[in-house]
Amino acid sequence: MKTSSIIKILFLPIVLLFLFTSCEKKKQNIVQKIDNTAEIKMLQEKANDFFNSGKNDSSFFYFNKVKLLCEPKIEHFDEFVHSSVMMGNILQKNGDFYEAETMITKAIPYLEKTSQPKFTINTYSSLGYNYYRTYDYEKSLNCYRKALKNAVSTFRKSSEISNIAFIYVQQKKYKEAIDLLEPLTKRTIIDKVVPLNTHAERASKLYHLGLSYLRLGNHQKQALDCFNESLELTLKSGNDFELIPNYYALYLYYKKYDNPELKMMNAQKAYDCSKRSKSMAEQITTLGNLIEADDVQNTRKHWKAYIRLVDSTANSMKIAKNQFANIIYDSKKDKEENLELKNQKTEKELQLQIQKNRSTILYVIIGIVALVSLFLAYYLTAKSKKEKNEAVLKSEMHISDKLHNELTNDIHNILMFAQNHELDNIENKEKFLSSLNNVYAKTRNISRENSEIITDRRYIDNLKNMISQFKTSDVNILINGLNDINWVKIDKHKKIVIYRIVQEVFLNMKKHSDATLVGINFKITERKLIIKYTDNGKGISINEINKNGLTIIQNRISNINGETYFDSAPEQGLKISFKIPV
Incomplete structure (x- = not known):
């Protein structure tokens, strides 16, 4: 798994936590x-x-x-x-x-x-x-x-058409009202839901049609027929309030066609119905009509009753209006209090829901973090084991190559020497023992090269000892600044890499450079450890570095984000600089 994938997995719980925090800041209407x-x-x-x-x-x-x-x-x-x-x-x-x-x-x-x-x-x-x-x-x-x-339903449609016709009457569009009402009154339309409404609705249509005929003129008979049928239907209900408009219509009819007796009679009946229905507003209207229709002798009596009704109605309406205003005010106040209680309840429910959501999301995040942690622990353990195995295999292959390259010929030559020479001869015996001693020395060197590196306070001494092993009577080595570095503060892994690259540089010098003077300098500048190596050997072409063992050094430095610089040419020695962040 790539590092970027691991970062994404680790970042997931953080994203979930951020979303949870953001959601908490937003109030929702949770009802x-x-x-x-x-x-x-x-x-x-x-x-x-x-x-x-x-x-x-x-x-x-x-x-x-x-x-x-x-x-x-x-x-x-x-x-x-x-x-x-x-x-x-x-x-x-x-x-x-x-x-x-x-x-x-x-x-x-x-x-x-x-x-x-x-x-x-x-x-x-x-x-x-x-x-x-x-x-x-x-x-x-x-x-x-x-x-x-x-x-x-047909009944409801006819009722709404009648309402439209009624408005036409108010607008004095009598012809339009007649055109709508005449088809509706040709037959009785039954209310199947509430049958009692059937006669009342037909009576209303006939009343409006009769008014339209009366106001339009030239329809005297049609108007009277409508009024009479409407009255007949309303009388069946026994509702005095509904009878008032019927008698009022007949009062208008006989007023227009000049029949004072019938005009006064219907005005009186309308007034009587209004009194029995206890409708003060209608009483005032019908009494006004009665004053107009009755003879002069009764006019004074009617006027006194009319004035009393107007005054009484004004007071009653004022009281009723005040009482009803109180009802409306109380209903609005009740609504406001109800809404306030609902808001308080909603706020509590909101807090409870937020707390519940917080707990749920936290449990989810904890679960995800736990799963991710287990996965990473397993992954890192497996990766470490794999890398360790690969490192062991690589080390074994490296040791095997060294043993094969450096000791095979020597051992073969020793065996051939033993077969072809008499070892009882003192000279031959000394050569044989000397060859064995060389093989032993090479084996010990290979062992030291691949032995465990101590990284504690003894590190600097071990590093010096390793470098000093390459010093011979023909090779002089100068070491500068090694004791000036605080090696305790440098990462353990980096100290191992430094040890190995210095060892690899000196091995390369021993095998290829034929140098007689070698210098190595250590110093720290701008949080970087700088190691400079120089020798006076035969040098090497820059183009041949990739073919040389120096590529091992480059790889080791790259693994710890370091930098390597080579400066060399044939017969001009070798210069190598390392920069390692510390």
């Missing part, structure tokens, strides 16, 4: 899901029951509770949209149309995530009515058209 479906369903049922019984304040309170539980609107899109629209409808009933618009439009971004088209239809239909009450008829038409686009 633990809580299943509150049952609570939402229970609260929504309460809100619907209060709404159907006319208790709008209680209904608004519970719809608000549902809405808060649905936020952040995960998995409860239906309930969130329904609650928003119903709260908007309650605000409309209390005359707060601008607040209602804000409430209903909050549901629009989530319509695509609801489970049924009815939520989309109800949202746009309620918003269309809201724009009608604020006299923004174009926006109202746009909303009703969107509701129509999403409607599936």
Whole structure:
């Protein structure tokens, strides 16, 4: 395995730790899901029951509770949209149309995530009515058209078409309203979901169609037929509030076609229905019509009742508005407190999740580091063993080569001498012993060359002794600076390499240079040990260095990031410099 690969493996845990630290610095919205479906369903049922019984304040309170539980609107899109629209409808009933618009439009971004088209239809239909009450008829038409686009059943489509026609009536586009309503009133369209709505919806369409005929003119009979059928259908429901517009329509009809008696009768019936339904707003409207329709004798009585109603209604509306404003304020305050609690809870959950993530990632990193450490231990042990074996093999081959090159011929000559000469002869015996002594000396030298190198405080003495062995009567060796070096601070491996290259230089000198004077100098400059060797031997061509044993020296120096410089020429001696970082 290459060193770069080992570095990458070691770098992996550091990268993981860095990523973990970076992730810790980023806050994430970690929200633990809580299943509150049952609570939402229970609260929504309460809100619907209060709404159907006319208790709008209680209904608004519970719809608000549902809405808060649905936020952040995960998995409860239906309930969130329904609650928003119903709260908007309650605000409309209390005359707060601008607040209602804000409430209903909050549901629009989530319509695509609801489970049924009815939520989309109800949202746009309620918003269309809201724009009608604020006299923004174009926006109202746009909303009703969107509701129509999403409607599936025939009944719901006809209902939205009727709403569009109603806006046309407000815009005095009576012909366009008639074109839409006439086809719808040719037959009864049944509401299969809530059958009771069938007659009420048809009565509403006939009412709008009758108004369009009345306002357009030249449709006297068609208008009266529509009003009468609408009244007949509404009477079946027994709802006084729904009867008010029917009698009001007949009041308008007889007012236009100049029948004072029937005009006054229908104005009176409308007023009576408004009193029974306890709708003060409708009472004021219908009483105003009755003042206009009745004779002069009753006008004064009606005016007194009208003034009392206006004053009472103003006070009631003020009280109701204040009460409802308190409900809205409480709901907003409740929402803020709810969000604050959610934020605190989310913060705690975030800290717990971060702690959990930290523990998990640390365990992963520890595991990876452990695995990498085991792998590196195994790898380095195997590599060391392999290198040791290779070094032993290389040393054995080197010793074998030396023994073969330096001793084979000598031993062969000794054996031949012993065979061909009488060893009893003193001269022959002395030559034989001298030859044996030379073989012994060469063997001892080879042994010393490959013996273990001592690197402790005795290193300098061993190095001197090794160099001195090459000094003879014909070779003079000068050593400078050896004692000036603090060898204790130099790496053990580098001291072994230095020992071997000095030994190799002197062996090369002994074999090839025929030098009589050799100098070797040691010094440290700029954190580098510089060794300079010179001799006055026969030298060597630079081009022949690679063929010479000096290549061993170059290789040894390179292995410890050192540098080697040669300066030599035939008959001009040899100069070698070594620079070794220490």
